[in-house]
Amino acid sequence: MAKFSGVMNPRTRDFEGSTVAYMVDAFSISMGALMGTSPVTAFIESATGISDGGKTGITAIVTGLCFLIAVFFAPIFASIPGYATGGALVLVGSLMIKNVVDINWHYVGDAVPAFLTLIIIPFTYNIAYGLITGIITYVLLNTLPWAIRRLTGRRISPPGYEDEREPWSIPEDGLFPLWMRKLARGDRRFWTDDDDSNFDDNNSVRSRKTVDDGVNSSGKASEEVEKGRV
Numbered sequence: 001m002a003k004f005s006g007v008m009n010p011r012t013r014d015f016e017g018s019t020v021a022y023m024v025d026a027f028s029i030s031m032g033a034l035m036g037t038s039p040v041t042a043f044i045e046s047a048t049g050i051s052d053g054g055k056t057g058i059t060a061i062v063t064g065l066c067f068l069i070a071v072f073f074a075p076i077f078a079s080i081p082g083y084a085t086g087g088a089l090v091l092v093g094s095l096m097i098k099n100v101v102d103i104n105w106h107y108v109g110d111a112v113p114a115f116l117t118l119i120i121i122p123f124t125y126n127i128a129y130g131l132i133t134g135i136i137t138y139v140l141l142n143t144l145p146w147a148i149r150r151l152t153g154r155r156i157s158p159p160g161y162e163d164e165r166e167p168w169s170i171p172e173d174g175l176f177p178l179w180m181r182k183l184a185r186g187d188r189r190f191w192t193d194d195d196d197s198n199f200d201d202n203n204s205v206r207s208r209k210t211v212d213d214g215v216n217s218s219g220k221a222s223e224e225v226e227k228g229r230v
C-alpha cells in the first residue's frame with residue numbers, strides 16, 4: 001500500500017511511520033486470529049481508496065465507521081450478488097497489473113516464475129497456488145544454474161545469466177529496518193522516526209539549502225555592518 005501511495009523511498013525501501021504501521025498490523029492480525037475472525041490486516045482492495053486520494057488515517061477511520069454501520073444492515077447487503085463488486089475488482093486489477101512492466105522479461109529465471117504466478121492464480125482461483133508455483137519455479141531456475149556454474153567452473157552458463165539476470169541487491173541501509181537497528185542500539189523510543197533521511201532523499205538538499213541561506217544572510221548582514229561603518 002505504501003508503494004501504491006507513492007510514499008516509499010526507492011533507495012531505502014522504507015516509508016515514514018513504518019514501525020508503528022507494522023506494529024499495528026501485527027497486533028490487529030493477532031487479535032483477529034484470537035477472536036476467530038478473518039485476518040485483520042491491509043488488503044489489496046485498499047488500493048481502490050488510495051487511487052481515489054485516500055492516503056491518510058482518516059480514510060481508515062471513515063471506512064471503519066461505514067463497516068460498523070453496515071453491521072446493522074447485514075441481511076440487506078448479503079442479498080447483493082457477488083458480481084456487483086466486479087467494478088472495484090477491475091480497478092484493483094488494473095492497479096496491480098501495472099507492476100508487470102517492472103518484471104525482468106529478458107531472463108528466463110525471472111520471467112517464467114512471474115508468468116506462471118500470473119497465469120495460475122486466475123486458472124486455479126487460488127492466490128496461494130500461484131505464489132507457491134512462482135516461488136518453487138524461481139528457486140529451481142535460479143539455484144540450478146548457480147550450482148552448474150559452480151561445478152563446471154563457470155564454463156557452462158544459461159543464456160543471459162551474466163548480463164540479463166536481475167541482480168540481487170541489498171538496501172543501502174541494510175536488511176534490518178530502522179526500528180530494529182534503533183532497538184539494537186538500546187533506544188527505548190525505537191518506534192519514532194527521528195531520522196527523516198531514511199525516508200526522504202530531499203532532506204540533504206533542504207539541509208544544504210538551509211546552510212546556504214544562512215551563509216547568504218550572514219554575508220548580507222556583514223555587508224550592512226560595513227556600510228554602516230563607512
